[in-house]
Amino acid sequence: MRTALRTAGVVALSVFLAPAAHAEKSNVRLGDEVVPVQQSVHLRLDPDAASYTGSVAIEIEVRRVTESFVLHAEGMEINVAAIVGTPVELTVQREADDLVRLSAEPALRPGTHRLEMDFQADYGRQSTGLYQTFYEDQGFLFTQFQADDAREAFPCFDEPAFKIPFDITLTVPQQHLAIAGTPVSNERVRDGWRTTTFRRTKPLPTYLLAVAVGPMETVEIPGMSVPGRVVFPKGKAHLTKVAVETTPPLLAALEEWFGSPHPYAKLDLIAVPEFWAGAMENAGAITYKDRYLLIDREQSSADLLRWHTVVTAHELAHQWFGNLVTMEWWDDLWLNESFADWMAGKMTDQVFPEYRHTVSDLQRTQGNMAVDARPSTRPIRRPIKSTDQLMEGIGLTYAKGRTVLGMFEYWMGAENFRAGVVSYIEANRWGNAVADDLWRALDGASEFDVSGALAGFLEQPGFPLLHLEYLGERTVRLSQTRFRNYGIDVEPLSWRVPVVLKWSDGERVRSRSVLLDSESAEFELDAVGPVQWVHPNGGGTGYYRWTTAADRLSDLARVSAKAFTPRERVEFLGNLGALLDAGVVTGATYVSTLAEFRYDPDPLVLSGVLAAVDKVHGSFVPMDLEDAFAVWVRSTLTPAMDRVGRTPGRNEDPTVSAARAELVAVLADWGRDAALRDWCRELAERYLAGETPEDPSMTSTALAVAALD
Numbered sequence: 001m002r003t004a005l006r007t008a009g010v011v012a013l014s015v016f017l018a019p020a021a022h023a024e025k026s027n028v029r030l031g032d033e034v035v036p037v038q039q040s041v042h043l044r045l046d047p048d049a050a051s052y053t054g055s056v057a058i059e060i061e062v063r064r065v066t067e068s069f070v071l072h073a074e075g076m077e078i079n080v081a082a083i084v085g086t087p088v089e090l091t092v093q094r095e096a097d098d099l100v101r102l103s104a105e106p107a108l109r110p111g112t113h114r115l116e117m118d119f120q121a122d123y124g125r126q127s128t129g130l131y132q133t134f135y136e137d138q139g140f141l142f143t144q145f146q147a148d149d150a151r152e153a154f155p156c157f158d159e160p161a162f163k164i165p166f167d168i169t170l171t172v173p174q175q176h177l178a179i180a181g182t183p184v185s186n187e188r189v190r191d192g193w194r195t196t197t198f199r200r201t202k203p204l205p206t207y208l209l210a211v212a213v214g215p216m217e218t219v220e221i222p223g224m225s226v227p228g229r230v231v232f233p234k235g236k237a238h239l240t241k242v243a244v245e246t247t248p249p250l251l252a253a254l255e256e257w258f259g260s261p262h263p264y265a266k267l268d269l270i271a272v273p274e275f276w277a278g279a280m281e282n283a284g285a286i287t288y289k290d291r292y293l294l295i296d297r298e299q300s301s302a303d304l305l306r307w308h309t310v311v312t313a314h315e316l317a318h319q320w321f322g323n324l325v326t327m328e329w330w331d332d333l334w335l336n337e338s339f340a341d342w343m344a345g346k347m348t349d350q351v352f353p354e355y356r357h358t359v360s361d362l363q364r365t366q367g368n369m370a371v372d373a374r375p376s377t378r379p380i381r382r383p384i385k386s387t388d389q390l391m392e393g394i395g396l397t398y399a400k401g402r403t404v405l406g407m408f409e410y411w412m413g414a415e416n417f418r419a420g421v422v423s424y425i426e427a428n429r430w431g432n433a434v435a436d437d438l439w440r441a442l443d444g445a446s447e448f449d450v451s452g453a454l455a456g457f458l459e460q461p462g463f464p465l466l467h468l469e470y471l472g473e474r475t476v477r478l479s480q481t482r483f484r485n486y487g488i489d490v491e492p493l494s495w496r497v498p499v500v501l502k503w504s505d506g507e508r509v510r511s512r513s514v515l516l517d518s519e520s521a522e523f524e525l526d527a528v529g530p531v532q533w534v535h536p537n538g539g540g541t542g543y544y545r546w547t548t549a550a551d552r553l554s555d556l557a558r559v560s561a562k563a564f565t566p567r568e569r570v571e572f573l574g575n576l577g578a579l580l581d582a583g584v585v586t587g588a589t590y591v592s593t594l595a596e597f598r599y600d601p602d603p604l605v606l607s608g609v610l611a612a613v614d615k616v617h618g619s620f621v622p623m624d625l626e627d628a629f630a631v632w633v634r635s636t637l638t639p640a641m642d643r644v645g646r647t648p649g650r651n652e653d654p655t656v657s658a659a660r661a662e663l664v665a666v667l668a669d670w671g672r673d674a675a676l677r678d679w680c681r682e683l684a685e686r687y688l689a690g691e692t693p694e695d696p697s698m699t700s701t702a703l704a705v706a707a708l709d
């Protein structure tokens with residue numbers, strides 16, 4: 001119950017979750033003797049049938065005399081295979097569930113050949129490959145190819161390094177809409193079937209192709225550099241307004257950041273009724289789980305609106321990072337996803353600052369760091385031999401990846417970081433690259449050895465704990481150990497830590513980026529008078545924990561509301577909790593330092609205080625002290641409740657709405673606040689009776705609190 005309450009209103013989301021189990025993948029790399037140059041795919045698709053037919057024509061480059069070669073084709077029957085215009089006889093043998101071997105007699109000579117294959121297959125039913133789904137009793141077809149399921153839809157060279165242009169043609173019952181990743185170049189209707197030929201794609205890996213067929217309609221998204229539409233099952237047009245408004249400014253902001261226009265000729269956002277992934281960045285045809293795209297603004301919580309924006313920004317960021325430049329192999333998928341996550345936060349903050357997304361998200365980072373502190377944690381970067389391994393520990397991997405990228409951006413300077421990324425994109429556009437290419441580009445854009453410092457965070461598990469000592473009026477010493485929880489043994493490690501020092505000399509607040517590249521180092525601070533205080537995680541972006549003497553910690557807490565940004569205050573509270581876990585501060589220091597934040601006016605800092613109240617409960621409150629704890633909770637949090645009130649102000653900041661819901665949950669549950677419980681029960685009854693809620697952000701809390709009694 002309590003877990004449910006504390007997460008009420010939070011949308012659980014990952015854009016790359018594990019699909020249902022399917023046939024065994026062979027995990028064989030295709031090699032480079034025979035490689036694809038261009039591929040045409042023609043599919044005849046009836047969304048109300050159980051199976052389909054298709055043909056492919058693949059222009060292949062044969063690099064050595066070849067008697068046989070393999071390509072991907074999973075769960076389909078291949079009826080015809082031929083090398084056009086040659087006397088070569090091809091025989092097809094199944095080599096594995098997802099691989100066929102083509103043997104040529106006589107052997108293929110080096111050069112370019114055209115391979116044609118006809119096949120038939122059943123639609124997938126588990127949201128992978130080309131799959132069928134029924135919505136309101138009507139059949140639809142969608143695709144989800146990442147990571148290795150294009151091979152379920154048609155024969156292909158299904159690896160990300162094979163980036164080639166595709167010609168897609170779809171023949172579908174005349175009444176249905178057919179979508180692919182490029183604009184239509186030609187359409188003709190015959191005997192009740194419409195054949196749509198789409199324009200040739202830019203070079204793409206198979207995993208970024210998509211098609212959609214069914215009783216769908218579209219709404220135009222005006223105001224973008226390319227034509228755009230929301231695509232959805234018929235009858236849902238009234239739910240497209242949010243996406244139509246959100247997408248153009250996000251796309252424009254990304255185009256400005258990357259310094260180049262959206263790379264593809266159009267941009268469709270497709271609502272998919274059944275979809276295990278949150279969303280997928282297919283070039284020109286982004287698919288979404290429908291509830292993240294089709295949104296009723298009046299009925300939606302602030303969190304859902306925020307996450308809709310973040311998901312869109314994430315998928316749009318991939319159009320450059322992932323699509324225009326694609327990882328060579330899946331061992332860099334973490335970078336693909338971490339970058340898109342990081343960029344989504346940055347763009348959401350820039351375009352929709354009212355969501356204050358990255359400060360809100362810092363709370364999640366605290367939880368991720370707690371996981372990364374465990375002895376069982378693993379490094380982000382590790383070899384991926386089979387695509388099954390892609391799913392191992394992805395939650396922490398992406399979260400740590402985006403936080404580490406954010407740390408380096410802040411430390412080396414946003415403009416330097418951008419210059420490095422843009423030069424990497426420009427050098428590799430339409431092609432493939434590896435993570436080292438990006439690190440080299442960042443080195444070139446900074447005075448620091450960025451790649452050397454990054455390596456420690458990517459290739460080692462865990463993170464450092466920095467200890468700050470004041471050596472004189474203007475000198476501090478930083479030293480590092482590996483962070484560990486109290487009583488837990490972990491392997492000792494050290495990092496080259498990018499640190500932003502922030503300090504006050506009594507006249508002004510200054511900051512400076514330094515690199516702690518040894519166990520311990522001293523830093524001279526530029527100051528007019530004696531240094532008053534030093535914060536060793538300026539900006540609150542560091543992926544590390546830090547501590548200093550207890551009285552210095554209290555000094556920092558006291559100046560926090562005036563001297564620190566909300567992000568730094570939220571980080572301060574998360575760091576304080578980690579120090580308690582590590583046994584570095586006592587419970588008394590924890591509770592007294594926490595008290596400095598109870599009048600903090602910022603709703604996101606309030607969220608941090610609520611998380612800390614959680615921690616106090618978990619750490620110190622046995623069953624027989626629950627009554628005393630309830631009194632403490634009420635005395636600590638009632639001032640905040642009085643401040644935010646029950647009724648949302650007109651055009652209220654969405655973070656206030658979200659904080660109110662969390663605050664009510666904690667006060668009603670642990671604080672046993674009878675008046676708030678009554679109020680929640682009343683809200684829940686009105687909601688269940690079908691009334692439109694005045695404040696949709698309160699709905700899930702009200703329902704959860706009402707269920708307490």
Ligand SMILES: [Zn+2]
Pocket residue numbers: 015016281314315318336337340
């Ligand atoms: Zn992604």
